[in-house]
Amino acid sequence: MSVDQILVTGDPLILASQIAILLTIIGAVVGITYFKKWRYLWEEWLTTVDHKKIGIMYILAGVAMFFRGGVDGLMMKAQTSRPNMEFLDAQHYDEVFTTHGIVMILFMAMPMLIGIMNVVLPLQIGARDVAFPKLNALSFWTFFVAAMLFNISFVIGGSPDAGWTSYFPLAGKEFTPGVGNNYYAIALQIAGIGTLATGINFIVTILKMRAPGMTLMKMPMFTWTSLVTSILIVAAFPILTVALAFMTMDRLFGAHFFTVAAGGDPMLWLNLFWLWGHPEVYIVVLPAFGMFSEVIATFSRKNLYGYKTMVASIVGIAFLSMLVWVHHFYTMGNSAAVNSVFSITTMMIAIPTGVKIFNWLFTMRKGRIKFTTSMLWSLAFIPCFTIGGVTGVMLAMAAADYQYHNTMFLVAHFHYVLIPGVVFAVFAGLYYWWPKMFGFTLNEKIGKWHFWLFVIGFNLTFMPMFFVGLDGMSRRMYTYSEGLGWEGWLGFSAAGSLIMAAGFAALCYNIYWSFRFASRDVGSDPWDARTLEWATASPVQHYNFAVVPKVDSLDPFWKMKKKGTFKLKKQDIKEIHMPSNSAIPILMGIAFGIVGFFLVFEWFTLAAIWSLGIIACLVANSFDYDDGYHVSAEEVEETERKWRGDL
Amino acid sequence: MEKTNKVFPGKLVIGFLLSIVMTVLAAWIALGTDFSKSVIMWMIGALAIFQAGVQLIMFMHINEGKSGMINTINIVYSVFIAAVIVAGSIWILTTGHAAH
Secondary structure, three states: OOHHHHEOOOOHHHHHHHHHHHHHHHHHHHHHHHOOOHHHHHHHHHOOOOHHHHHHHHHHHHHHHHHHHHHHHHHHHHHHOOOOOOOOOHHHHHHHHHHHHHHHHHHHHHHHHHHHHHHHHHHHOOOOOOOOHHHHHHHHHHHHHHHHHHHHOOOEOOOOOOOOOOOOOOOOOOOOOOOHHHHHHHHHHHHHHHHHHHHHHHHHHHHHOOOOOOOHHHOOHHHHHHHHHHHHHHHHHHHHHHHHHHHHHHHHHOOOOOOHHHOOOHHHHHHHHHHHHHHHHHHHHHHHHHHHHHHHHHHHOOOOOOHHHHHHHHHHHHHHHOOOHHHHOHHHOOOHHHHHHHHHHHHHHHHHHHHHHHHHHHHHOOOOOOOOHHHHHHHHHHHHHHHHHHHHHHHHOHHHHHHHOOEHHHHHHHHHHHHHHHHHHHHHHHHHHHHHHHOOOOOHHHHHHHHHHHHHHHHHHHHHHHHHHHOOOEOOOOOOOOOOOOHHHHHHHHHHHHHHHHHHHHHHHHHHHHHHHOOOOOOOOOOOOOOHHHHOOOOOOOOOOOOOOOOOOOOHHHHHHHHOOOOOOHHHOOOEEEOOOOOHHHHHHHHHHHHHHHHHOOOHHHHHHHHHHHHHHHHHHHOOOOOOEEEOHHHHHHHHHHHOOOO | OHHHHHOOOHHHHHHHHHHHHHHHHHHHHHHHOOOOHHHHHHHHHHHHHHHHHHHHHHHOOOOOOOOHHHHHHHHHHHHHHHHHHHHHHHHHHHHOHHHO
16 A cells, blocks of 8 residues: 555545645654653553543543544534535545544533543542543543544544434445445444443443442432442443444445345444434433532532432433333334334433423523523523423424434534533533633633533524525535525524634633633532542542542531531541552553554554553453552641641 | 352252243244234244343343443343344334335
């Protein structure tokens, strides 16, 4: 294979990206070497097993992926802003919408949420780390390596271009012969391994490591949603694993699971993809619901209304989410019975979701609401998400869906669900928990710029899509003729996307500004919050809790503050056992990445040789007898004295 | 544990008898009746599932002890997921236009 078969050549946009990527890598290496930060990077971050640092790395990667997916979105909006635009050609447009979808769902939404879960969840339940810290690091590195592998596709070998759903027969070797779709099969497989491990890790952490006295019905709402999400991950991700394995067999080894030629069935791919894909929607949206619950309760200065119905509706949503997947392909031509059953289950999901909306509204009722940036995100979420939900019920009716199917109406619907449901939540969560990660709050004034630009831009971008969809514009159209009546709507939409991008820029500026200038004197509990994570220092001590707190009710930290029992006695401080850092997760992640790269190009001998690297890491891990280390009581005492007044 | 050793193991005996009855019944249905092949498959399949349930409860004590509740929930949930995925996929892919 010659170089120009491997590197993508001939497109000025891609050439510019290749140069930019090269310069960035050189810049990063030179910068780290110049400032002598390699040792710091390796010891403090790359080999860490600390859930807070892993969470921060997830969030950083998520923000970077948000930028990449966002640029994809802007390119699509630019291309459709005018009829007969010649900014992107059909092939390039296909690649852009494919990577936009995958990057946003799997490499932006998932790591952002898992990152915040990582930072917050052990703190909320009064634990010192997750149940399997090293596995947690491995989850991060497999995700990160998979994201990088997927992202180099557009400069090396060519992007996947069969849509984020990669439907067969289009995604098969016959119609998509390039390596692009191999990237899809392999990178998603590697990322899926990490996600599955995360799911198991969090289930065990929540079930086994809660502070004494914290029964299941005394857990904070975010912990509840994380638990249910983890259970959904464990139920749904193996289906993706199997589907991708079939796809890999078909594409790399000439099998026929999904090709009609030798008795395969392309509809089986759709079926398996959405058996995972629909629960996946709830996997990303449930933790977001949990974040809104925490933020709304804190800033309404009330406890969460209807805690038990909230728990019941989360479990109900999770249960129903496994029973609705056919609504993504009613038009495949199912029997009337199939379509009716799935119409009904789909509409039923609106019931528990509606219950949650009312619980949030009643939490705010008669509360003394503080309009902080994270509260604003939660407030904007409710009407925007409701629009997404109601149009979802419209799409749920199988007969009507034959009209809406694969139109821009659908695209508008799922952006109205996922952006308020996930992105607003992530922003609310970042503003809310930022002091726990870094010891200062993000600037509220810039935050409000971020908020208003993003929310206005979001509505301007996606609201017009409902109308062009009803006017007959199908999704994934890269160009259209004049005189269809779409120009105005799509022009608005393109302008809106620029405002949204300005909102994102405001977030980046806010992070930069706050790192440099924000006051470090915000205390450990800047929002006067309710749950245990605020009973730690800001930023959190590496061992989390000097003494594991005892819990006897909901909102334990609030109770402690009211009763004045938030005190630490010197004699209670004992030696703390913590896990040691390990290089195995990152090395194993890199081995996964190299094997994946060779598999993408179907260089099987090299892939086989490098997969020995994965096995070597497993063996090395089995002979790793490091049981962790102990933090002495004196060190704990000294650290605690720095931030608490009472010791 | 000590306590259960002293009393008559009634549960185990009932489980043992039920298992034998269901096994013999399955053999008789398969060999001694004139039902059509698909009816026979359904009946012995159902008996197999019942017997698995009997064994899990009577011999493997899944609903006893500290984690009994959790074990039961796990098994019921796994059966639910497996049924949804397998039965659901078969139903969807064999009834629509796509199958004909």
